[in-house]
Amino acid sequence: MQLHPRYFGRNLRDNLVSKLMKDVEGTCSGRHGFVVAVTGIENIGKGLIRDGTGFVTFPVKYQCVVFRPFKGEILEAVVTMVNKMGFFAEAGPVQIFVSNHLIPDDMEFQSGDMPNYTTSDGSVKIQKDSEVRLKIIGTRVDATEIFCIGTIKDDFLGVINDPTTV
Amino acid sequence: MIEPYNKLVKLAARAFYDDLTSKGDNQPKTGRSDNRGIAVVVLDALTRRQWVREEDLAKDLKLHTKQLRRTLRFFEEEKIITRDHRRETAKGAKIYSAAVAATADATTGKEGEEKVKLHTHSYCCLDYAQIYDVVRYRLHRMKHKLKDELENKNTIQQYICPNCGKRYTAFDAPRLLSRNGEDFDCESCDGKLDVESDKLAAQEGGDGDGDENARRRRREKLKDMLQKMEVQLKPLIDQLGRVKDLPVPEFGSLQAWEARASAAGRAANGDNAGDSKSHLGYNGAPMPYSGDTKVVVDFNGTEGKGEGVKSETDSTSLKVLPPWMITSGMNLTKEQRGEVKQETKMDGTSTSTAAQYTDEKKSTIGHDDKNIQDEYIKAYYAALLKKQHELEEAAKNPQDANAADDPSSSTSIRKVGDKYKRKEDDDGTEWEEAPARGNGIGAYKVDLNVEADAPAEDDEDDIDWEEG
Numbered sequence: 001m002q003l004h005p006r007y008f009g010r011n012l013r014d015n016l017v018s019k020l021m022k023d024v025e026g027t028c029s030g031r032h033g034f035v036v037a038v039t040g041i042e043n044i045g046k047g048l049i050r051d052g053t054g055f056v057t058f059p060v061k062y063q064c065v066v067f068r069p070f071k072g073e074i075l076e077a078v079v080t081m082v083n084k085m086g087f088f089a090e091a092g093p094v095q096i097f098v099s100n101h102l103i104p105d106d107m108e109f110q111s112g113d114m115p116n117y118t119t120s121d122g123s124v125k126i127q128k129d130s131e132v133r134l135k136i137i138g139t140r141v142d143a144t145e146i147f148c149i150g151t152i153k154d155d156f157l158g159v160i161n162d163p164t165t166v
Numbered sequence: 167m168i169e170p171y172n173k174l175v176k177l178a179a180r181a182f183y184d185d186l187t188s189k190g191d192n193q194p195k196t197g198r199s200d201n202r203g204i205a206v207v208v209l210d211a212l213t214r215r216q217w218v219r220e221e222d223l224a225k226d227l228k229l230h231t232k233q234l235r236r237t238l239r240f241f242e243e244e245k246i247i248t249r250d251h252r253r254e255t256a257k258g259a260k261i262y263s264a265a266v267a268a269t270a271d272a273t274t275g276k277e278g279e280e281k282v283k284l285h286t287h288s289y290c291c292l293d294y295a296q297i298y299d300v301v302r303y304r305l306h307r308m309k310h311k312l313k314d315e316l317e318n319k320n321t322i323q324q325y326i327c328p329n330c331g332k333r334y335t336a337f338d339a340p341r342l343l344s345r346n347g348e349d350f351d352c353e354s355c356d357g358k359l360d361v362e363s364d365k366l367a368a369q370e371g372g373d374g375d376g377d378e379n380a381r382r383r384r385r386e387k388l389k390d391m392l393q394k395m396e397v398q399l400k401p402l403i404d405q406l407g408r409v410k411d412l413p414v415p416e417f418g419s420l421q422a423w424e425a426r427a428s429a430a431g432r433a434a435n436g437d438n439a440g441d442s443k444s445h446l447g448y449n450g451a452p453m454p455y456s457g458d459t460k461v462v463v464d465f466n467g468t469e470g471k472g473e474g475v476k477s478e479t480d481s482t483s484l485k486v487l488p489p490w491m492i493t494s495g496m497n498l499t500k501e502q503r504g505e506v507k508q509e510t511k512m513d514g515t516s517t518s519t520a521a522q523y524t525d526e527k528k529s530t531i532g533h534d535d536k537n538i539q540d541e542y543i544k545a546y547y548a549a550l551l552k553k554q555h556e557l558e559e560a561a562k563n564p565q566d567a568n569a570a571d572d573p574s575s576s577t578s579i580r581k582v583g584d585k586y587k588r589k590e591d592d593d594g595t596e597w598e599e600a601p602a603r604g605n606g607i608g609a610y611k612v613d614l615n616v617e618a619d620a621p622a623e624d625d626e627d628d629i630d631w632e633e634g
Contacts, residue, residue, distance in 0.1 A: 081343075083343075083348060083349065084348065084349060085325075085339070085349060085350055085361070086323075086336075086339070088339075088340070095340060097336055097339040097340065099322075099323040099336045099339070100323075100361075101321070101323050101361070102321075102323070111348075115348075137322065138322050138336075138337065140337040147337060147340060149322055149323075149336045149337060149339075
């Protein structure tokens with residue numbers, strides 16, 4: 001954690017902690033997943049003054065809640081975009097794509113100003129902001145990004161809650 | 167013990183490899199020269215052999231070495247056979263000469279007058295334990311793939327660009343999203359991506375309304391395929407079940423097998439000259455009297471050599487039984503002999519394993535053979551003694567040559583005579599190894615013809631041997 005000298009003083013430690021939380025929360029590491037929230041500071045080491053500038057570097061050990069999706073996991077997600085190739089949904093920080101061949105066969109794509117997937121009798125509709133329960137079938141982990149593929153074709157998956165009826 | 171496994175191999179070969187061709191990819195495949203299914207032939211041949219040199223196998227199957235190698239390489243990759251490559255001298259690569267060659271290898275490979283030229287010989291053998299596993303895995307994967315496609319579960323969609331052919335998976339989806347958010351664009355050429363459908367169930371034409379039918383048809387097709395697969399593979403699966411509880415036939419590495427086989431040969435013949443013969447037959451260009459074999463005037467040694475020689479000579483004249491072979495007396499052995507000869511004939515001209523099998527068969531035929539052989543020897547030497555007497559009485563010239571033989575033969579007779587004296591019976595049983603024995607007892611190649619002539623001149627009722 002690098003700190004500008006203007007923060008030195010009585011509140012050094014608090015400044016440091018808040019800066020940490022600001023920087024780290026919301027980021028993602030491939031190994032651990034998304035950092036959701038910092039829960040506690042374990043240890044702050046001695047600061048090292050950088051040559052040339054006045055910045056000081058502190059090694060900080062902290063605990064936090066992380067979120068990492070796994071293959072086979074069941075998640076609830078909110079639909080963000082519907083496409084004829086499938087739909088995109090978000091479960092917190094992670095984005096999941098469900099391709100149309102993993103959508104049950106009885107649901108058809110309907111384009112329009114509000115593109116959606118709907119059953120032949122119109123009873124179930126998947127559109128933007130619908131909540132769906134899906135199963136992760138694959139994750140792709142880059143250095144700083146995690147992306148998932150999901151399916152709603154299995155039992156007990158699919159729309160939980162229709163925004164139009166709510 | 168090994169038969170169920172061999173059956174498994176044969177079934178698997180016919181199920182999975184019957185359209186394999188050994189032609190290279192860039193060779194024209196004409197109707198005339200199409201040799202699809204050669205893989206089955208090769209595997210079948212391997213079920214009848216243990217460790218076999220690839221050149222010998224090629225000769226037996228009348229295949230080009232290169233084609234055979236290509237097929238064997240494919241099987242090695244499929245983990246069905248194991249191969250071993252060894253550097254050996256071309257001429258009769260026996261174990262000890264291989265050892266010699268190994269040391270000679272350290273020196274420049276030429277030692278003294280002998281040129282020890284080392285060629286790399288390749289051997290192959292079926293690997294039964296792996297075959298069992300490989301076949302099971304293959305079946306499992308096939309079923310799994312069909313079932314997955316059938317239920318359409320957990321498959322990650324693939325996309326392909328029609329313009330540039332670039333492929334993407336669903337993982338690339340966010341990257342590929344086009345500006346209008348409606349479809350996926352190719353990264354390089356901005357063409358609209360097509361969905362790549364399941365390979366097994368080709369998409370039937372007619373989307374939209376036909377889509378429902380198309381999907382149903384696909385399901386039906388997949389179900390059909392699964393059904394057909396189960397029905398057609400049932401014998402293979404049954405064989406797998408039968409084989410499951412049996413101990414796997416294990417031949418071990420090439421060295422171990424050779425050691426064991428030569429030990430078995432030794433046990434059968436009671437002498438390592440016999441072993442060297444069988445081994446010779448296996449490894450080298452089958453030359454019965456390869457250079458450095460010792461002149462073992464032993465009874466057993468000559469018998470060993472005789473077997474090999476006999477198999478070679480008899481393979482050319484199978485139908486005609488040797489005239490000296492008495493029909494009475496040992497009928498059993500004669501038939502056995504006939505069978506054994508058939509065996510060697512069927513396996514091709516003097517293949518190593520033929521010699522091996524005959525050796526092993528002979529050992530299994532049993533110790534009654536030993537007795538028969540002993541009795542034969544007595545008869546033979548009785549005749550030989552008689553012949554010697556006749557020769558001594560006959561003219562000088564032909565006798566010179568024979569005289570040369572006589573000392574050696576007399577010594578041998580003296581040696582074997584002991585055995586002869588030991589047992590009293592003499593029922594005049596003949597043996598097919600007579601000529602070989604005669605040859606062995608005499609001196610070597612040079613004298614061969616002479617000795618062969620000599621008996622022909624004599625009036626031998628009992629023993630008339632062919633030209634050895």
